[in-house]
Amino acid sequence: MNLHLSSRDIDSRTLDIVSEMKSLEGPLLPILHEIQAEFGYVPQEALPIIARELNLSRAEVHGVVTFYHDYRDHPAGRHVLKLCRAEACQSMGGDQLAERVKALLGIDFHQTTLDGAVTLEPVYCLGLCSTAPAAMLDGEVHGRLDADAVRDLVAEVRA
Amino acid sequence: MTVKIFVPRDAAALALGADRVAKALAREVEMRGLDVTLVRNGSRGLHWLEPMIEVETAQGRIAYGPVKASDIASLLDAGLATGGNHALCLGKTEELPFLKNQTRLTFARCGIVDPLSLADYRAHDGLKGLERAVILSPADIVTHVTDSGLRGRGGAGFPTGIKWKTVLDTPGDRKYIVCNADEGDSGTFADRMIMEGDPFLLIEGMAISGIATGATKGFVYIRSEYPHAIATMTQAVEIAHKAGVLGSSVLGSGKAFDIEIRTGAGAYVCGEETALLNSLEGKRGIVRAKPPLPAHKGLFGCPTVINNVISLASVPIIMDKGPVYYKDFGMGRSRGTIPIQIAGNVKYGGLYEAAFGLTLGQIVDEIAGGTATGRPVKAVQVGGPLGAYFPRALFDTPFDYEAFAAKDGLIGHAGITVFDDTADMLKQARFAMEFCAIESCGKCTPCRIGSTRGVETADKIAQGIEPEKNLALLADLCNTMKFGSLCALGGFTPYPVTSAMNHFPDDFRPVPLVEAAE
Secondary structure, X not given: OOOOOOHHHXXXXXXXHHHHHOOOOOOHHHHHHHHHHHHOOOOOXXXXXXXXXXXXXXXXXXXXXXXXXXXXXXXXXXXXXXXXXXXXXXXXXXXXXXHHHHHHHXXXXXXXXXXXXXXXXXXXXXXXXXXXXXXXXXXXXXXXXXXXXXXXXXXXXXX | OOEEEEOOOOHHHHOOOHHHHHHHHHHHHHHHOOOEEEEOOOOOOEHHHOOOXXXXXXXXXXXXXXXXXXXXXXXXXXXXXXXXXXXXXXXXXXXXXXXXXXXXXXXXXXXOOOOOOHHHHHHOOOOHHHHHHOOOOHXXXXXXXXXXXXXXXXXXXXXXXXXXXXXHHOOOOOOEEEEEEOOOOOOOOHHHHHHHHOHHHHHHXXXXXXXXXXXXXXXXEEOOOOHHHHHHHHHHHHHHHHOOOOEOOHHHOOOOEEEEEEEOOOOHHHHOHHHHHHHHOOOOOOOOOOOOOOOOOOHHHOOEEEEEHHHHHHHHHHHHHOHHHHHOOEEOOEEOEEEXXXXXXXXXXXXXXXXXXXXXXXHHHHHOOOOOOOOOEEEEEEOHHHOOEEEHHHOOOEXXXXXXXXXXXXXXXXXXXXXXXXXXXXXXXXXXXXXXXXXXXXXXXXXXXXXXXXXXXXXXXXXXXXXXXXXHHHHHHHHHHHHHOOOHHHHHOHHHHHHHHHHOHHHHOOOOHHHHHO
């Protein structure tokens, strides 16, 4: 992920992605996923290009981008830690664990540590409900977390 | 002779270190010069034993678990390759009581085969249902499904055959099969396990559905929280396409059917079928008013079958063994088997497929072995975040759509989440409202506004502010949401809230004044 993109880079990469994918049926979500995979977020500059190429209004594209929890309007930290907040994890002490992680990182949910190391996000179910509490770090799953395990996870992202 | 050793690739096993185990095994095997084939299978569903590895022997498969990477050397020393004895040895996999007592129809292959080996799939009775379907008329396939009594496993329990018949009977140049794999309910993971452990089963079920209704294109909409399922399904579709299971001539029948995998974007409401269709079309995941039904006007306005993963995955065995075979399992109007997902604070968590009719008490006390913490069970939430909390007093309720409805609950996607006596049911009720507020699509007022007001009212009760008045207000609000919401998100959020209020009134009593005065 390159954090120092010029708007010209964004424009040309966005156009490439849209051109490649616009023949899909219902292409908008796949395009947005690809753009986020490319830039780490969905840049504002990309929206008018998508709108023009898909013959949508900018408002429609904006509406879709902001509707879904997954799309970011700015880059995340170098790591993204998603903690499950749903019932099965709650039943195994997920809430206390979340408080612990927040204290260890010194941030709340939806925030990024000042050093840019990690973004903490809530997630509502990873389908790991029989191995709760669960988390996902940069796409890797972790189950049956306890105080020691989250300390290790935090140390890993801080390293 | 090459020995096959199985290390699961299911996300639940990965979350407990299965990849590290597989790596350690591969390294040790190479160092020792052993002739071993490592198979990354799905999970058998005994999640408290994960990572559970198995070795194929002349006597059958022998299981070991839970295995850590550091156990591998000692396991090999003990003769893992020949099923040797070790402290972690569990004996023959098939003889483990948790597995032996199940009726595995949909999950018959899950955890046994290599998920991405079509040859393995065929060797374990795969594609027999599709082979039969391609020689039958569409109407005959639909009759098979209708006669089996299969009802939608996503939660609503609508008869699958009737849905298919509606699409078959609706004229259209283009029809779609949409698989709802947006398994967002906490406490559920059956869809994920099938997609990761037996993806060809879902592909086969979708192809049968396409041939039965005249649809030529299928979409699997998988939630983004399931990257492993997305990867496995994507590879499986490619393999099926190359092998002619999908494509312009399914199994050489001359009938076309293809599948595309799509990824959700973190919106729970997209598990609602019409919101999912909007999302597939590239719109916001806003719920549509019904009618028109998706069967008449679904994806891009075309007739569309939209079914849950498990509904579609149940079809191949119905086609293979016949509707009567399937229908003979179950009770009342709930026919066949249901994969029960045992989750939360339990000793033996995992997947347990059984015919309908087990009581909740049997599941929680006997199969799940009570709580992991060893404390008494207080409440069991059945059916995900929109399901009711059941107290011990209702443990005689049999697992059946109607029986649960009669107790003001629902089976939903058959996930059960167990809580011990430390659970605060007012907090759980508040969470149900909070979750609804976070995930509401915003189209209808009872859900959008009601959920936020619900959180505020629950907070007032917790703070002891006019508790009687606010309890009455919360009950009234639930009533409004239940009957005034457009879809199940707002309409069913009252289930966990009112069940918590009704069955656990002590948790809703005002805080004692002494505490408040401190």
